[in-house]
Amino acid sequence: MNSVPADGILNLNKPLHITSHDAVAQVRRRYQALTHSRKVGHAGTLDPLADGVLVICLGAATRLSEYMMRSRKVYRAQVTLGASTSTYDAAGEILSQSDPGQITQEELEGALRQFDGEIQQIPPMYSAVKVKGKKLYELARAGKTVARNPRKVTVHSIELLSWERPVLQLEIHCGPGTYIRALAHDLGRALGVGAYLSSLRRVASGAFHISESVPLERVLKDDGWMARIVPPYLALQQYPRLTLNADEINQVRHGRFIPRRHEADSGLAFAFAADRQLIAILQARGDVWKPHKVFLKWSC
16 A cells, blocks of 8 residues: 555545544544554534535645635535424424424525625534533533624525425535534524424535545445545645745745745645645745745655
């Protein structure tokens, strides 16, 4: 396996009924057996009742996870009207019920428009958001409810795919940090009948689509999945990418600033060698680039 590139991004298809943490743990055991490295992490959690694209960072790519998390997401969500639950999804205790039979499609589409664009969203109590050092789900499991500050999130589009009372199917394109469970709950509240998320699939995350994802069971059964590891040049398509010459590479690898001769509107850019090897993450400082993270060696 030494000839197989081992550092990069894996587009994993996480199955239902396991946590993202458990999925990473299973990939880590296989990865360690093949490469003797335990450096494995993920970029964007999926709940146990959600399946689909889970971006896995391997080896040196674990240093890229914060950037992978910032990508746009696409979800297919099933929302059931007429009930609200403690977790905002099907796993929770039913807190209230109401008859959604009088809701018209016009009312439904009007309510959905309220969630298109930049919106304020309050994280669910059953989430990993921390309040005063405590994760909300830890407090919720202890029977406590605390005030949560709303957060600004972006919903680029929300489309009604189908509706057969009381269940509707949505396709949602959104920015990072958006809780689809909270969106379902807030939709039910806007309609006055309650709602919860009854199923969820992440169809895409940044450059990664479910049609190209690797099933977890394949990772556990054979070694062929290693050939599906994506190098950073392809994984980071949404960011500005610069190609450095040999002198610039030498300067950056010694932590020195280089002239900002490359055009990039963003204050952040990913610098590559001519062979597409990742050299560094650069930050703009006036008319120079400052090395922020430097990669001395990249195996892919």
